[in-house]
Amino acid sequence: MVTINENYLKLKAGYLFPEIARRVNAFAEANPTAQIIRLGIGDVTEPLPAACREAMIRAVEEMGDRASFRGYGPEQGYEWLRQKIAEHDFQARGCAIDASEIFISDGSKCDCGNILDIFGDTNTIAVTDPVYPVYVDTNVMAGHTGPANEAGEYDGLVYLPISAENHFTAQIPQQKVDLIYLCFPNNPTGATATKEHLQAWVDYARQHGSIILFDAAYEAFITDPSLPHSIFELQGARECAIEFRSFSKNAGFTGTRCAFTVVPKSLQATTSDGSCVDLWKLWNRRQSTKFNGVSYIVQRGAEAVYSPDGRVQVEALIRFYMENARIIREQLTNAGLQVYGGVNAPYVWVKTPDALSSWDFFDKLLQSCHVVGTPGSGFGAAGEGYFRISAFNSRENVIQAMERITAKFRA
Numbered sequence: 001m002v003t004i005n006e007n008y009l010k011l012k013a014g015y016l017f018p019e020i021a022r023r024v025n026a027f028a029e030a031n032p033t034a035q036i037i038r039l040g041i042g043d044v045t046e047p048l049p050a051a052c053r054e055a056m057i058r059a060v061e062e063m064g065d066r067a068s069f070r071g072y073g074p075e076q077g078y079e080w081l082r083q084k085i086a087e088h089d090f091q092a093r094g095c096a097i098d099a100s101e102i103f104i105s106d107g108s109k110c111d112c113g114n115i116l117d118i119f120g121d122t123n124t125i126a127v128t129d130p131v132y133p134v135y136v137d138t139n140v141m142a143g144h145t146g147p148a149n150e151a152g153e154y155d156g157l158v159y160l161p162i163s164a165e166n167h168f169t170a171q172i173p174q175q176k177v178d179l180i181y182l183c184f185p186n187n188p189t190g191a192t193a194t195k196e197h198l199q200a201w202v203d204y205a206r207q208h209g210s211i212i213l214f215d216a217a218y219e220a221f222i223t224d225p226s227l228p229h230s231i232f233e234l235q236g237a238r239e240c241a242i243e244f245r246s247f248s249k250n251a252g253f254t255g256t257r258c259a260f261t262v263v264p265k266s267l268q269a270t271t272s273d274g275s276c277v278d279l280w281k282l283w284n285r286r287q288s289t290k291f292n293g294v295s296y297i298v299q300r301g302a303e304a305v306y307s308p309d310g311r312v313q314v315e316a317l318i319r320f321y322m323e324n325a326r327i328i329r330e331q332l333t334n335a336g337l338q339v340y341g342g343v344n345a346p347y348v349w350v351k352t353p354d355a356l357s358s359w360d361f362f363d364k365l366l367q368s369c370h371v372v373g374t375p376g377s378g379f380g381a382a383g384e385g386y387f388r389i390s391a392f393n394s395r396e397n398v399i400q401a402m403e404r405i406t407a408k409f410r411a
């Protein structure tokens with residue numbers, strides 16, 4: 001018989017969101033008249049910006065004409081999209097990122113997992129707790145951990161606890177770690193990092209020869225002008241960081257699929273005998289071998305995000321979801337719940353009332369309010385006693401969900 005990758009057997013239960021979907025579907029089947037409002041997974045609900053749709057329609061037309069038809073594109077993405085990203089997302093913020101250092105992909109979830117292909121198996125890996133589960137699960141799948149304990153913590157990973165006490169920003173570790181996953185604005189807590197905090201991480205990474213895997217998928221939701229949008233705004237980050245970005249949440253591309261990863265050409269790591277290797281070359285080689293690029297049509301749609309109309313439309317989308325976040329924060333606070341996040345991020349992180357466990361609160365909200373959120377413990381042991389509410393939904397649903405919750409908890 002063929003053998004399997006036994007690391008998969010170490011994974012705890014299902015991936016968080018399919019597990020939530022399973023429970024919600026069971027509830028919906030048993031309660032067919034319940035009007036369930038889903039504020040669990042951070043999936044967008046509002047239509048694609050008109051500028052993106054129009055650009056994609058034009059691209060479809062081009063594909064229907066022999067003269068403008070396109071087959072395989074560059075595995076790294078089309079130059080015109082990479083240029084726009086470099087100018088608008090990085091150079092405009094003073095980051096020295098060149099278009100050639102940007103790799104277009106079909107999602108930052110995929111890239112966060114795929115990036116492990118270019119790293120060795122003996123690195124010490126640090127994650128915050130709670131954390132976006134993809135960072136942990138992909139390391140488990142790659143065999144970088146031992147088994148999990150009762151609390152779901154995997155042997156071999158360094159967990160950096162984040163809580164209200166440290167404003168949901170991890171303390172710099174005392175020990176040396178090689179790879180560090182940071183996510184700001186943070187999924188799941190909605191916390192943000194100041195320039196000083198990120199600079200301390202960059203300084204740590206440079207001092208220890210570590211690499212920061214910086215997930216900035218939610219940077220567009222930053223409203224405070226003093227906060228950094230990119231790790232490359234910090235001095236020295238070109239020598240120690242890779243950044244993941246996405247069009248999913250800002251431009252509503254969760255179903256359309258387009259993202260990008262920035263790997264600076266100055267970033268190096270070593271072989272087991274100590275020789276230095278450029279990580280850009282390895283990622284370029286990996287993508288050229290295992291990936292055939294994002295479709296021309298979708299890349300044209302993503303390019304339109306940077307057009308004058310596209311920028312205005314994307315800003316309106318962000319304002320829309322952030323108004324949802326404001327309503328959620330305000331209503332839950334009025335209901336007597338303790339809330340965090342939701343100011344520079346589309347996620348509101350709620351302390352569960354009456355010391356309920358995260359899953360008990362999930363069941364209570366589902367059964368008594370028909371509202372779905374995400375149990376904090378699904379993001380790690382330190383997420384126990386918390387609950388995440390996503391601001392991605394229609395205004396009507398958000399208001400309705402908050403009315404149901406406040407009626408329940410004020411009573």
Ligand code: MLT
Binds near residue numbers: 040041043109187
């Ligand atoms: C979430 O709800 O955490 C997000 O949808 C995850 C993702 O973007 O993959």
